[in-house]
Every structure is written in C-alpha cells, then in structure tokens.
Amino acid sequence: MDLPVMPPVQPMLAKSVKGIPDPAKFDGGLSFEPKWDGFRCIVFKDGDEVELTSRNTKPLTRYFPEVVEALAAQLPERCVLDGELFVAIGPRLEFEVLQERIHPAASRIKLLSVEAPASFVAFDMLALGDEDLTPLPFSERRSRMEKALTGLSGPVHLTRTTLDPTEAEGWFEQFEGAGLDGVVAKPMSAPYQQNARTMLKIKHARTADVVVAGYREHKNSTPERPLLGSLLLGLYADGELQHVGVAASFTEARRAELIEELQPLVVPLSDHPWGKWQEFLTANPDRVPGTQSRWSQGKDLSFTPLRPERVLEVGYEHMEGRRFRHTAQFKHWRLDRDPESCTYEQLEEPVSYDLTKVLG
Incomplete structure (x- = not known):
C-alpha cells in the first residue's frame, strides 16, 4: 500500500x-x-x-x-x-x-x-x-x-x-x-x-435520580489510603433493583471522601438485592455487576455492596437498552428522594426515528 x-x-x-x-x-x-x-x-x-x-x-x-x-x-x-x-x-x-x-x-x-x-x-x-x-x-x-x-x-x-x-x-x-x-x-x-x-x-444531556448500590475501588487504592473507583447505580423495575450503569469521574480527594462516607452502608452480598446474582461467573445478557464480559476479561470486577438507601442525581447522555450508554456524571446527593421511587419511568425516551431517513 x-x-x-x-x-x-x-x-x-x-x-x-x-x-x-x-x-x-x-x-x-x-x-x-x-x-x-x-x-x-x-x-x-x-x-x-x-x-x-x-x-x-x-x-x-x-x-x-x-x-x-x-x-x-x-x-x-x-x-x-x-x-x-x-x-x-x-x-x-x-x-x-x-x-x-x-x-x-x-x-x-x-x-x-x-x-x-x-x-x-x-x-x-x-x-x-x-x-x-x-x-x-x-x-x-x-x-x-x-x-x-x-x-x-x-x-x-x-x-x-x-x-x-x-x-x-x-x-x-x-x-x-x-x-x-x-x-x-x-x-x-x-x-x-x-x-x-x-x-x-x-x-x-439529561439527569436522573438513581440508587447507589455499591462501589468498586480505584486501581490506586491501598489499605492505608482507600480510594473509590466507581459507584454502581441502580433503578427499580417491577420492584427489582436493576443495574443501570456507573459514575466514575472524581478527583483523588473526592474518591477518598466518598469511600469513607459510604462505609456505614456496606453490607454482605448475601443481604444485598444483587446477592442472588453471585452465582454468575461469566458474561450474561443482564450485564450483572461483578461478572465478566468479552470486554473485561482479566479485570477485577468485584464490588462492595451497599444498602440501597442513598439516592444520587446523575447526568447522562442517552440509554443503550436499559443501561446508560456512557459513564454517568455525579451531580449531587438527593437526600429528599426515596430509593424505591427511582424507576425507569423518570427517564426521557426519545421519539423513534427511522435510520434510513438519516442516511437519506
């Protein structure tokens, strides 16, 4: 060539x-x-x-x-x-x-x-x-x-x-x-x-109120200085807490603050709504948190479960199926929201449009 x-x-x-x-x-x-x-x-x-x-x-x-x-x-x-x-x-x-x-x-x-x-x-x-x-x-x-x-x-x-x-x-x-x-x-x-x-x-760009259901530690986290890597987010559907995506962009100082702030919410996986998914060890269609996919082979996807009591407002661009297409942006805590009220119904759905019309 x-x-x-x-x-x-x-x-x-x-x-x-x-x-x-x-x-x-x-x-x-x-x-x-x-x-x-x-x-x-x-x-x-x-x-x-x-x-x-x-x-x-x-x-x-x-x-x-x-x-x-x-x-x-x-x-x-x-x-x-x-x-x-x-x-x-x-x-x-x-x-x-x-x-x-x-x-x-x-x-x-x-x-x-x-x-x-x-x-x-x-x-x-x-x-x-x-x-x-x-x-x-x-x-x-x-x-x-x-x-x-x-x-x-x-x-x-x-x-x-x-x-x-x-x-x-x-x-x-x-x-x-x-x-x-x-x-x-x-x-x-x-x-x-x-x-x-x-x-x-x-x-x-849109916003949604989501439930914080767990976190993963940052790659630079140490026992002496634990750092939060990402927050695992959920929304309720038919009474079940579904994994909807993550929020992950924080300064190092904020990572240290968040992981300390969330410690009182840590629970055993067996007491968590996602505990029933711990049997999954490979990729699965529901993209269960903590499990492997073709894109994550070799990565540590273990997470620390949290009692789903805290609500967070996040910014997001759009959905891919039932999940955020990209990493969501941490906006602020919503202490006034009940976690069970955080459902998919709040999400704005774009009007369907035929791709062939876009291609002209």
Missing part, C-alpha cells in the same frame, strides 16, 4: 459545546452533520488493498469482512476516508451489537458478518489518488468527497450535511430516535488536523 496519507492516522476530534453554535462566529461558517454512535474508522484503499484502523490506530480490518468487500467495490481506486462503522437493527443503531463484532475467532467473525452486518458512513476525505487533501479546508474536502463517492449503494454511505443551523437543531431532536448521538459542527475553513479538537460536538 502506497498512499499520500499512510497509517497510522489519529482522527481529528471534537470538543463539546452546549447548543447549536452560530455559524456567523466562524470564519467560513459551519457545516453540520449527524453524530454517529459507532466505531470511528479510518479507511485506506489502494487498489485491491483495503485497511481499516480505529480511533487509537488499532487494526479493524479482520472484524468487518463484509464492509471491506463493499469498500473495495464502491470506493475510488486510491483514497483515504474518515468515518464511522455502525450496526443497525431495524430502524436504529445498536452499539451493543457492534461491540460483539470484535471477536478473536474467525468462525465467529464470519457468522456475525452475516447475522449482524455492519455499515460504514464516510464524513471526511483525507486523500484521493496521489493527492493529500488534509491541508485543504473542509469545504473543499467535502466537495471532493461528494464528487468521488457517487453511486454508493450500501453498506457504504456518505453522511448528510447542512449549512442551516435550524435544520441541524431539528436533526438534534429527531435523529436520537434512530440511535444517533447528537450533532457535529465542522468549521468550513479548517484543515484536517490529526488528534486535534477542531470540530464541535453537541450531545444530549
């Missing part, structure tokens, strides 16, 4: 902002596009050779043979693209299913490529033919990409864009129902800068 932009390439990144930004405040304006919830992927194609690499430059090629085949057939002879791998089930994205595609067994990869096929959506072009496009402004890169990627028939797609902030605001509200993560704004005059937060991202 011999391209004007060669691996490893670290993708250009985005910084979070609140609300749709005003294009008039940016030289050349802004281009808005949906924020896909998948695996960031750089595609390198040189003739019959196609390589996929991840955000942290690791190879992805072997895990997505059906996407590699489509890219080889539909892309220009020689090019480098920045985009996202995703899996759609019905009308929406399914990140959990996408994660299952990273599997060590070739036979399993082959099976999943048929049962849960992935797609690729392109949103930037870094090279075309013998030309390095990264020094060009995004407006030029986008124009070149649109001309080069005509006739795509899936599972390869070109992301839609708009220059209208009002339309972008509508996408922000509508597209979440298809599993998307928000909206990205790209300065039209900006070159492609690896690993630089040149773009802007607008993501959904």
